[in-house]
Amino acid sequence: EQVVDQEYHLDQVSTWPESSLQLGQVSGLALDSDSNLVIFHRGDHQWRLDSFNTQARYQQRLLGPIQQSTILVVDPAKGRILKASGRNMFYLPHGITTDKDNNYWVTDVALHQVLKVSSDGRDRILVELGEAFTPGSDINHFCQPTDVAVDTETGNIFVSDGYCNARMLKFSADGKYLSQWGAGSSDRRRRTPFQIPHSLVFLPDRKEVCVADRENGRIQCFLAETGEFVKEIKKDEFGGKVFAIAFTPAEDDLIYAVNGESLYHSTPLKGFVISYSTKRILDTFSPNKKEFKMPHDIVVTPDGSVFVGDVGSKTVFKFTAEKLHRSV
Numbered sequence: 001e002q003v004v005d006q007e008y009h010l011d012q013v014s015t016w017p018e019s020s021l022q023l024g025q026v027s028g029l030a031l032d033s034d035s036n037l038v039i040f041h042r043g044d045h046q047w048r049l050d051s052f053n054t055q056a057r058y059q060q061r062l063l064g065p066i067q068q069s070t071i072l073v074v075d076p077a078k079g080r081i082l083k084a085s086g087r088n089m090f091y092l093p094h095g096i097t098t099d100k101d102n103n104y105w106v107t108d109v110a111l112h113q114v115l116k117v118s119s120d121g122r123d124r125i126l127v128e129l130g131e132a133f134t135p136g137s138d139i140n141h142f143c144q145p146t147d148v149a150v151d152t153e154t155g156n157i158f159v160s161d162g163y164c165n166a167r168m169l170k171f172s173a174d175g176k177y178l179s180q181w182g183a184g185s186s187d188r189r190r191r192t193p194f195q196i197p198h199s200l201v202f203l204p205d206r207k208e209v210c211v212a213d214r215e216n217g218r219i220q221c222f223l224a225e226t227g228e229f230v231k232e233i234k235k236d237e238f239g240g241k242v243f244a245i246a247f248t249p250a251e252d253d254l255i256y257a258v259n260g261e262s263l264y265h266s267t268p269l270k271g272f273v274i275s276y277s278t279k280r281i282l283d284t285f286s287p288n289k290k291e292f293k294m295p296h297d298i299v300v301t302p303d304g305s306v307f308v309g310d311v312g313s314k315t316v317f318k319f320t321a322e323k324l325h326r327s328v
């Protein structure tokens with residue numbers, strides 16, 4: 001691999017947040033239209049090995065929904081809580097995305113649902129997809145859906161479904177089913193199914209939707225219009241698992257990703273900055289104060305700050321790009 005002469009390196013901002021956010025398992029991150037950070041967390045609920053039975057049915061339904069505010073809007077500079085909502089609605093939060101009106105599109109793996117929720121503090125459910133607590137694989141049921149991406153051009157949404165399905169679905173902004181597809185590959189012999197499509201990102205300039213195909217340790221990108229396979233980014237350095245991906249229009253050739261623990265060999269957990277066009281890894285980063293335990297989602301702000309939400313350490317980490325003093 002040709003050495004890339006690095007100009008910047010992402011370093012942890014260890015003083016962020018200024019005061020504790022009292023988070024549970026952090027499953028999802030998003031940005032609102034003011035580039036504030038939106039955190040989706042599980043309060044006092046945890047996804048454990050016994051949370052689901054062999055039919056993927058959630059076992060702790062009688063505990064009721066999480067009573068803490070599961071959706072926090074915090075300012076990216078200091079980490080102060082600006083808004084809190086999402087109480088008494090969710091059981092096992094997973095992905096969160098905002099649309100152009102700052103509504104929240106969320107997934108809950110216990111509910112097996114995708115919900116569009118108002119961000120006015122009234123938590124109004126504007127669109128409800130899937131049947132509560134009922135896993136399935138037709139167009140009205142999901143199985144532990146993981147994330148949503150919004151096509152900013154058309155308003156259509158993409159759903160990655162999920163831990164117990166292996167597909168991507170496309171719906172209109174008001175929830176009408178449009179299409180679905182499995183893993184992409186132009187060459188049918190290479191068609192390998194998704195293994196936990198886990199995180200989505202929409203690339204507005206290319207009109208593509210990319211998915212972190214978690215257990216295949218690869219990123220796949222598809223044309224938003226047709227679902228046609230465009231490109232795959234798979235790097236040995238990922239160590240076999242890619243948990244989440246992110247993009248900011250301000251840096252339109254970069255894709256950001258975090259990897260995950262793999263059972264076989266102990267891969268260092270870290271973030272990656274990848275060139276979409278060359279597939280080269282331009283930078284890697286990890287916290288220097290605390291360790292990553294299960295980095296689970298990632299977002300990038302237009303000014304280049306990177307936030308990583310970690311399910312294992314119940315923490316959100318902030319990184320900023322520092323200019324490297326290059327020796328002449």
Ligand SMILES: O=C(N[C@@H](O)C(=O)O)c1ccccc1
Nearest residue numbers: 025027047048049094296311
């Ligand atoms: O991957 C898992 N969890 C994370 O992705 C998450 O918590 O979203 C998981 C898998 C099996 C059992 C328990 C947890």
